[in-house]
Amino acid sequence: MLKSIIKYSFIFLVSVLAVYQFNDTIAQLRLIPKGIIKIIFPEKKTKPSVKSDNKDKQIEIVNANSFEVHFQKIDYFSGYNKDEDGKINLQHKSSALYGFKKNDKTILELYTRNGFLITKQGIKRFKLPNSFDSHNSAGGIRGIFYINEERYAFLATIKIGCQNVSIINLDRNKEIFNSDCLPDYQEIHYDGIGGASIHIEDNILLSIGAPTNSSQRIRDLAQKDDSFYGKIILINKKNIQNFFNKNEKIKIKIYTKGHRNPQGLANIDNKFFSAEHGPKGGDEINILNENKNYGWPISSYGTKYETLATANYKLNHLKNNFEEPLLQFTPSIAISDLTNCTQEMINYFNRKGCLLGTTLKEESLIVILLDHKLERVIGYELIEFGERLRHFAKNFDGRLFRAKDDSIYITSDSGEVYKVNFKFKKE
Numbered sequence: 107m108l109k110s111i112i113k114y115s116f117i118f119l120v121s122v123l124a125v126y127q128f129n130d131t132i133a134q135l136r137l138i139p140k141g142i143i144k145i146i147f148p149e150k151k152t153k154p155s156v157k158s159d160n161k162d163k164q165i166e167i168v169n170a171n172s173f174e175v176h177f178q179k180i181d182y183f184s185g186y187n188k189d190e191d192g193k194i195n196l197q198h199k200s201s202a203l204y205g206f207k208k209n210d211k212t213i214l215e216l217y218t219r220n221g222f223l224i225t226k227q228g229i230k231r232f233k234l235p236n237s238f239d240s241h242n243s244a245g246g247i248r249g250i251f252y253i254n255e256e257r258y259a260f261l262a263t264i265k266i267g268c269q270n271v272s273i274i275n276l277d278r279n280k281e282i283f284n285s286d287c288l289p290d291y292q293e294i295h296y297d298g299i300g301g302a303s304i305h306i307e308d309n310i311l312l313s314i315g316a317p318t319n320s321s322q323r324i325r326d327l328a329q330k331d332d333s334f335y336g337k338i339i340l341i342n343k344k345n346i347q348n349f350f351n352k353n354e355k356i357k358i359k360i361y362t363k364g365h366r367n368p369q370g371l372a373n374i375d376n377k378f379f380s381a382e383h384g385p386k387g388g389d390e391i392n393i394l395n396e397n398k399n400y401g402w403p404i405s406s407y408g409t410k411y412e413t414l415a416t417a418n419y420k421l422n423h424l425k426n427n428f429e430e431p432l433l434q435f436t437p438s439i440a441i442s443d444l445t446n447c448t449q450e451m452i453n454y455f456n457r458k459g460c461l462l463g464t465t466l467k468e469e470s471l472i473v474i475l476l477d478h479k480l481e482r483v484i485g486y487e488l489i490e491f492g493e494r495l496r497h498f499a500k501n502f503d504g505r506l507f508r509a510k511d512d513s514i515y516i517t518s519d520s521g522e523v524y525k526v527n528f529k530f531k532k533e
Contacts (some may be wrong), residue, residue, distance in 0.1 A: 137291060141237075141266035148236040151191045151220045154198045156227060157181055170489045174529040175471070177491070179522050180515070182226050183216060187521035196243035200223070200517040201259075201301070202250035205507035211507045213421035214499060215315035216523060217316060219246030221259075221276075224354075233279045237263040238271065241296050249301025250276075251310055253343050258282070260301045260312060269294060271314065277352075280348055283341075283356050285314070285334045298367040302443070304504040305377065310341045311366035311378065316402065317327070319385070319411050325403035328364050334376075336402060338362045338371075338380065339393060341522035364400035364428060366379040368392075370444025372461055373505060377480050379432070381444035381463055388419075391444070391461070391474065393481070394431065407436050433474065433483045440467035445498045445506040447473070448514060454530045462506070464516060465496035466475040471495065471516075471526075483528035494519040502532075 154306040168175040187198040197220035204215045216224040220240065223230040238261060239245050245262030248271075250259070257276040275282060288294055300313035314338035318324035319352075328336020340359040348354035370381035371394075378394040388408025392400055405428050408417040423430040435441065447460035451473070459476025467473045469492050475484040499507040499515035508514055509525075 115414075123519070135267070136430060137264065137269060138267050140270070141264055145236050149220075149238065149240060151197075151222070151231065152195060153231070154186045154195070154218060154222055154224060155188045155190045155192065156186050156224055156229065157184045166529050168489055168491065170473075171487055173531060175489055176527040176529055177516075177524045180525055183214075183224060183523040185521050186216060186218070186224050186523075188517070194521070195220075197240050197246050198521075199519060200497050201247040203497045203499040203515060203517050203523065204250070204252070204502065205509070205515060206502065207510070210510070212513075214515060214523065216517065217247065217250050218257075219243075219248070231503065232259075234259075234261075235263070235274060235279065235281060237265050237281075239264040239269070241269075241294065245296040245299075248296065249303055249312070251303040251305075251312070251504065253310070253346055255502070258305075258346075260314075262296050262299065264265045271299060273283050273312075278350075280350075282346060283358065286332070288317070288327075288335070289323045290321040291316050293324060294371065295319050298383065300365075300368045302369055302371040302380070304371040304373050306340075306373075306376070306378070308343050310343065310504075311371055311437050312339050313337075313371060313380065314339060315365060315367040315369075316368075319442070322403070325366075326439075328366065328402045329399075331360065331363070334358065334360070336363060336365050339367065351401060361396055362394050362398050362400060364402045364404075365382060366402040366406070369442045370463060371504065372446055374446055374458055374461070374476075374480055377481060378445060381441045382431075384434070384436075384438055384439060385411060387438050389435040389438045389441050390431035391433040391441070391463075391483070392431050395429065398429045399427070400431075401426065402525065404428070407431075407434045408438065418515075432481075433486070438467055438487070439465045439470070439472070439488070442495065443497050445500070447514050448506065448508055448528065450512050450529055455527075462498070462514075464498065466494045466496065466519070469493050469495065491518075493522070 139286045202217045221232040247261045249260035263272045269291040272284040286340035298317040302313040316328045327333040338361045340361040367383035372379045382390040385408035388406045407424045410418040443464045461474040463472040470488040474486040497517045
């Protein structure tokens with residue numbers, strides 16, 4: 107009897123140690139049935155609910171320090187984050203907003219995380235691969251970019267034994283790239299995956315975050331050269347075209363590394379800027395210089411979520427051979443999208459060095475002014491809207507879209523798209 111107890115106790119202890127030792131293997135094995143289920147039973151996608159009466163909405167006014175901001179709801183987008191039964195669906199949040207002019211009219215295209223395109227004319231659903239993963243509503247499509255009027259989506263995916271991200275051609279439903287598999291799949295948080303893009307002549311810059319709040323193994327990927335997480339990557343447009351025309355393999359180049367959650371990219375005179383969420387504090391605006399390292403998760407002005415310590419990271423980036431941020435925010439403002447200013451703003455401030463950002467936690471627009479060399483922040487101003495603001499409408503090259511009257515357009519997590527005008531006081 108005693109021998110049996112000792113025997114089974116030993117087997118139990120060995121089993122516990124094996125599970126502890128090979129925890130990641132066990133975790134990856136758990137993804138196998140999930141991946142198989144995805145293939146057999148793809149996710150059902152409920153249709154967004156939007157209005158279409160297009161009645162004019164009242165213009166609201168927010169006073170900035172030296173100008174007014176006029177904004178009004180675009181009615182045919184109102185409530186796009188709800189299902190047809192009126193319930194809020196986080197997968198209907200915006201993944202991108204694009205604008206263009208046709209016959210002298212402004213056309214807006216709103217993309218949702220679960221693959222819907224909403225326009226004034228109605229709602230279109232894209233066919234997505236079975237590997238598409240909503241991942242507790244934090245995943246799905248997290249960015250859209252255009253090449254030759256074809257649409258590409260950056261999205262969360264799950265395959266047999268692998269949780270990762272992919273790029274697909276939406277119009278052809280064809281995957282062109284998939285990343286390395288993430289460890290600690292239960293600690294993945296795709297709100298930190300990035301998805302911003304900007305065009306550089308024949309190339310596209312795309313941001314990929316290290317999507318977690320608590321997994322050190324996922325954080326550490328930002329410093330690993332054999333992983334695309336925590337990086338700004340560069341993709342050649344001709345390479346993508348040759349992928350379809352000549353079956354040429356997609357080549358991805360790491361442009362910069364050491365990023366946590368870069369959600370916005372902007373271009374001023376071919377100088378590139380990123381907006382990045384820190385942990386508890388430490389949101390950053392960075393100037394992107396090729397092949398440079400921006401420090402995450404070694405250096406940050408924020409602190410860790412897991413502890414009450416006040417200085418969990420090395421604060422001085424430069425002394426640790428990393429790039430210092432151009433600007434950092436502690437406490438966090440949850441800066442999201444980033445873009446260049448309107449021409450009217452550039453004229454008003456008499457400088458090219460002008461950036462616009464949206465914020466989630468601060469529920470504001472932010473205007474950031476730079477010196478004439480685009481190397482130093484002169485100052486910034488937060489303009490309170492009272493809503494979590496997410497995406498600016500962009501041109502197909504990733505720059506800010508402006509209507510004929512210099513209006514811009516912004517999405518909010520409340521399920522609205524706003525038309526925004528800046529009214530400057532004349533001398």
